Amino acid sequence: MFRLLLQKLATLVPTLLGVTLVAFALIRLIPGDPIEIMVGERRLDPAQHAALMKRMGLDQPLPTQYFNYLGQLAQGDLGQSLVTREPVVEEFKVLFPATVELAGSALLLALLLGLPLGMAAALKRGSWFDQLVMATATVGNSMPVFWWGLVLIMAFSVGLEWTPVSGRIGIEYDVPFVSGFMLVDAALSDEAGAWWSALLHLVLPAVVLGTIPMAVIARMTRSAMLEVLREDYMRTARAKGLSPARVVLHHGLRNALIPIVTVLGLQVGSLLGGAVLTETIFSWPGIGKWLIDAIARRDYPVVQAGILISALIFMGVNLVVDLLYGVVNPRMRGELGKDKE
Amino acid sequence: MKAFIANRGAFIALLVFAAVVLAALLAPWLAPHDPVQQFREHMLTPPVWQAGGLAQFPLGTDELGRCLLSRLLFGARVSLMIGVLSVLLALLPGIVLGLVAAFHPRWVSPLVMRVMDVLLALPGLLLAIGVITILGPGLINTVIAIAVGALPGYVRLVRGSALAELGRDYVTASRLAGAGTLRLMFDTVLPNCLAPVIVSATLSFSSAILETAALGFLGLGVQAPQPEWGSMLSAARDYIERAPWVVTLPGLSILVTVLAVNLMGDGLRDALDPKLRQA
Numbered sequence: 001m002f003r004l005l006l007q008k009l010a011t012l013v014p015t016l017l018g019v020t021l022v023a024f025a026l027i028r029l030i031p032g033d034p035i036e037i038m039v040g041e042r043r044l045d046p047a048q049h050a051a052l053m054k055r056m057g058l059d060q061p062l063p064t065q066y067f068n069y070l071g072q073l074a075q076g077d078l079g080q081s082l083v084t085r086e087p088v089v090e091e092f093k094v095l096f097p098a099t100v101e102l103a104g105s106a107l108l109l110a111l112l113l114g115l116p117l118g119m120a121a122a123l124k125r126g127s128w129f130d131q132l133v134m135a136t137a138t139v140g141n142s143m144p145v146f147w148w149g150l151v152l153i154m155a156f157s158v159g160l161e162w163t164p165v166s167g168r169i170g171i172e173y174d175v176p177f178v179s180g181f182m183l184v185d186a187a188l189s190d191e192a193g194a195w196w197s198a199l200l201h202l203v204l205p206a207v208v209l210g211t212i213p214m215a216v217i218a219r220m221t222r223s224a225m226l227e228v229l230r231e232d233y234m235r236t237a238r239a240k241g242l243s244p245a246r247v248v249l250h251h252g253l254r255n256a257l258i259p260i261v262t263v264l265g266l267q268v269g270s271l272l273g274g275a276v277l278t279e280t281i282f283s284w285p286g287i288g289k290w291l292i293d294a295i296a297r298r299d300y301p302v303v304q305a306g307i308l309i310s311a312l313i314f315m316g317v318n319l320v321v322d323l324l325y326g327v328v329n330p331r332m333r334g335e336l337g338k339d340k341e
Numbered sequence: 342m343k344a345f346i347a348n349r350g351a352f353i354a355l356l357v358f359a360a361v362v363l364a365a366l367l368a369p370w371l372a373p374h375d376p377v378q379q380f381r382e383h384m385l386t387p388p389v390w391q392a393g394g395l396a397q398f399p400l401g402t403d404e405l406g407r408c409l410l411s412r413l414l415f416g417a418r419v420s421l422m423i424g425v426l427s428v429l430l431a432l433l434p435g436i437v438l439g440l441v442a443a444f445h446p447r448w449v450s451p452l453v454m455r456v457m458d459v460l461l462a463l464p465g466l467l468l469a470i471g472v473i474t475i476l477g478p479g480l481i482n483t484v485i486a487i488a489v490g491a492l493p494g495y496v497r498l499v500r501g502s503a504l505a506e507l508g509r510d511y512v513t514a515s516r517l518a519g520a521g522t523l524r525l526m527f528d529t530v531l532p533n534c535l536a537p538v539i540v541s542a543t544l545s546f547s548s549a550i551l552e553t554a555a556l557g558f559l560g561l562g563v564q565a566p567q568p569e570w571g572s573m574l575s576a577a578r579d580y581i582e583r584a585p586w587v588v589t590l591p592g593l594s595i596l597v598t599v600l601a602v603n604l605m606g607d608g609l610r611d612a613l614d615p616k617l618r619q620a
Binding site: 014015018019021022026029030138139141142143144145146147148150151153154158269270272273274276277280281291292295296300303307310311314315 | 455456458459462463464465466467470471473474475547551554555558559560561571574575577578581582585588589591592595596599600603604
């Protein structure tokens with residue numbers, strides 16, 4: 001397993017360098033003088049301009065700049081926000097748990113609903129229940145996330161007034177930052193009702209973000225289960241007199257998990273993209289909203305870091321998924337070491 | 342084709358999609374008003390079936406008094422056009438790069454595939470956002486941004502199927518008969534790789550429509566006053582309590598169109614690839 005991990009990491013090195021090159025190029029490719037774009041309306045005299053160029057290292061030849069950039073990255077230095085003057089890493093540390101909390105809840109919701117629904121649909125193939133689940137999943141799969149969010153706000157926040165419209169917790173609560181996960185921090189704080197408020201703030205965004213993954217997981221679970229249900233070993237298991245639950249869960253689901261894990265990995269990409277939209281709709285202070293706000297404010301170091309970090313997260317998750325294959329299916333442990341091509 | 346028609350869902354989807362295409366093509370004749378004309382005295386008029394609706398504006402008006410029906414019809418043009426253009430802009434280079442990579446495994450293939458890996462390292466929407474950051478918002482740039490995100494998928498798909506075909510006897514026969522590389526690529530191998538490519542083009546068409554709307558919603562796509570479903574939604578956010586129709590109608594247009602294309606794609610996949618039919 002450890003060797004497998006090393007091999008996988010080695011194949012990621014060229015991609016990793018490529019991604020840093022793209023992030024590096026991002027600031028340089030923006031048409032016009034980078035300093036003037038960043039400074040915006042303010043006028044700069046040539047001396048200030050030169051000083052800024054020097055401070056940002058933009059007066060060096062491009063290859064030198066790139067190696068300097070790599071050196072900074074290696075030290076965990078992602079640059080400085082032009083707007084807040086804070087190191088980008090510090091902002092990231094505060095915002096990242098918010099996105100993880102949102103995306104994690106969304107994925108959990110998608111799994112908790114998608115897996116059983118898909119399995120039940122496969123077991124009752126052709127029934128009205130199956131058709132209902134599949135129709136819902138088909139619609140869910142085509143759902144424009146940002147619109148879905150607005151519709152749910154209309155129904156549950158504006159109409160029924162059950163849930164708040166935006167943010168992570170009611171403004172009346174002052175929860176100290178411990179883990180960055182609001183549900184955890186609110187539970188740790190001694191403010192009564194804070195946890196409930198945090199949960200209410202989380203529900204709608206998580207449902208919105210979890211809708212597409214749930215639809216995809218339900219569809220994939222159903223078709224993987226249908227595939228497995230036809231296998232001989234399922235008949236054997238039933239013939240042995242095992243309980244139906246054991247047949248379905250132990251013999252069925254375990255073998256159906258391989259395609260489901262693949263789909264799960266692919267969904268993380270759409271979760272990251274969806275997080276940008278969901279966070280924008282619900283004013284959820286995570287890295288997606290941070291990125292969009294930074295683009296609007298022309299805070300390019302933040303944009304650069306945001307894109308780089310998203311790529312790293314995505315690559316990391318794909319790596320985990322690749323390794324999970326080995327756990328789910330021991331037969332694939334040997335094959336994974338080989339190059340995908 | 343028979344299998345496609347036999348699939349009831351796909352057939353209905355085809356009809357719905359045909360209606361959307363017709364509406365887009367005939368928008369200048371179907372639309373009751375100019376989509377950017379502002380009727381200041383009729384701001385946020387509800388649709389005709391609600392109290393206070395006017396026959397003049399069948400689906401009501403938006404926050405600037407523009408006819409919603411006209412904007413939705415012209416919005417269909419923008420969405421479909423960006424969808425088609427971005428698919429073509431990804432598909433054609435994707436086919437060429439995929440074939441070239443399959444035919445030149447020594448040097449070109451690793452190079453092309455590593456570049457594609459880098460593009461794949463970012464989820465589609467974030468890659469599009471990155472491209473827009475460099476190019477700036479706008480219709481053509483939206484097309485480019487979406488195409489860049491879709492390109493690696495095609496390259497991988499074409500390369501994979503071409504590699505599978507290259508080992509077949511008919512390719513060897515053609516090669517022995519003296520066919521040049523170009524002829525082998527486009528005339529011999531490509532037609533046999535097209536089925537999965539067509540299916541994937543349909544599905545990436547629907548995600549292009551979604552991404553166009555998402556970029557529009559984030560303010561990074563097609564710019565005002567041009568009617569585009571996503572940017573219409575983003576402007577409508579502030580009127581969610583007073584005028585729900587400015588929120589529901591553009592969203593429904595996106596959902597119905599994307600759903601129709603996806604169902605068509607599923608039907609096409611089942612028809613072209615019998616192995617997947619029962620899934």
